[in-house]
Amino acid sequence: MSLLRDAALSDAFDHAAARYDLMVAASPGYHGHLRRSARRLGLPDMGVDARVLDLGCGTGASTAALLSAAPSADITAVDASAGMLERAEAKRWPRAVRFVRAPADHLGAAGVDGPFDAVFAAYLFRNVPDPDRTLAAVRAVMAPGARIAVHEYALSGRPVHRVLWSAVCRAVILPMGRAGGDRELYEHLWRSVLGFDTAADFATRMRAAGFEDVRILPMPGWQTGITHTFVGRVAA
Template sequence: MSVAQAFDRGAARYDLMVALNPGYHRELRRAAAALVERTEICRRRGSPSVIDLPSIDIPSNDLSFIDLACGSGASTRALVDAAPPRTAVLGLDASPGMLAQATAKDWPAEVRFDRAVAGTLDVDVIGRGRHDGVLTCYLFRNVAADQRDLAVRETYDLLRPGGWLVVQEYSVAGNPRARRVWDAVCLGVIIPLGILVDRNRDLYRYLWRSVLNFDPVDRFAERLLAAGFTDVAHRTATGWQRGVLHTFVARKPDRST
């Protein structure tokens, strides 16, 4: 079973499962706010706009964001709520089941969804250099390690000069305390709940292992720098997710840099 198929199987009850995770939606809102705040600051400072580029027609006074790995739409909702009116938001995900859950919800006219797989994005169709920001939550650990740099580079290519990437991701490698917390929460709570609520042991065991196998925090920051991003920084979450969940921010340089 592929990763997308595993998420398809769990899509119908995924919102219920994440709602049982204390702090899940709070941290999504913090990540979305970080992206919107940085983007608006850059706009006020007069970062250069993109001109004479084909593809998606975006009014010059409005923002355009991508929610990459939008899932059932929880991160999209956080982004829409944080962004100013008339912001265009494109939610992309590899799982048709998750996209079906997302599209069934009520959205402003500027929000749309489509299927796409990180590492194989058609950047020109989506809009090379056209977007003010990319939010991606819980994506990169689901990308094979040998494709991860390519997937990071795709986000870089989608951004306009001066645009921001915000990544939210679990990472416990190299942190024994965080590893113990993650193991305890997954083995004691998440996987049993997945079996009880969703009868989907495979998905939640996969999610547990995917975090164990993901990059250490410093290694993922290095990937961002290698792709060409600047101003790379990261912080950890609060509550039980401290040291386990991390938010990275990174900026595509202006043309002059």
């Protein structure tokens, strides 16, 4: 089965939006891991008025993680799926949070111009058609010295982690997707991780895009070797 792309992927997320929060809540550590990656961004060091771009915000789980790390941050949360954004906007947020519908690599056309002091991108880059183009678009809206944290399923490259990811998908993720009527989206989730960069390869991709001090930080528990935070910064 081929991966979902562009409009088909947005349509699949639209269809899954009503059940998405319930699905991710069943994933052990999902929200805790997002909060861990948000803390790794170092937002409190940036002051109370830090401008943050939450790229690929979905139903707002990553937005909530950012607010847990920096309650006074000025957050622009962006997603390409109208259905996911509708769910996000229905929740209660501080006035400094706004939601915008836009593809990650066409931010300017939607009025998302920056400059941003920090960017958070959760579960985004393996879903975009051209990760290099998206990294370039993100870097273009970042202020000098701005920081980035990418929270992503990117396998270590060791066979054991590839086998573990497929086992978890077959035992838990794919049955849940079928039960909710979203088989194609969750098969995409499984296969997109297998086909994406290893953690080391994605870090190399970030460096090639001009990010400095790139580091790979693992997650605890069963997701060690499967989910990582990639942190870096733009030159001051």
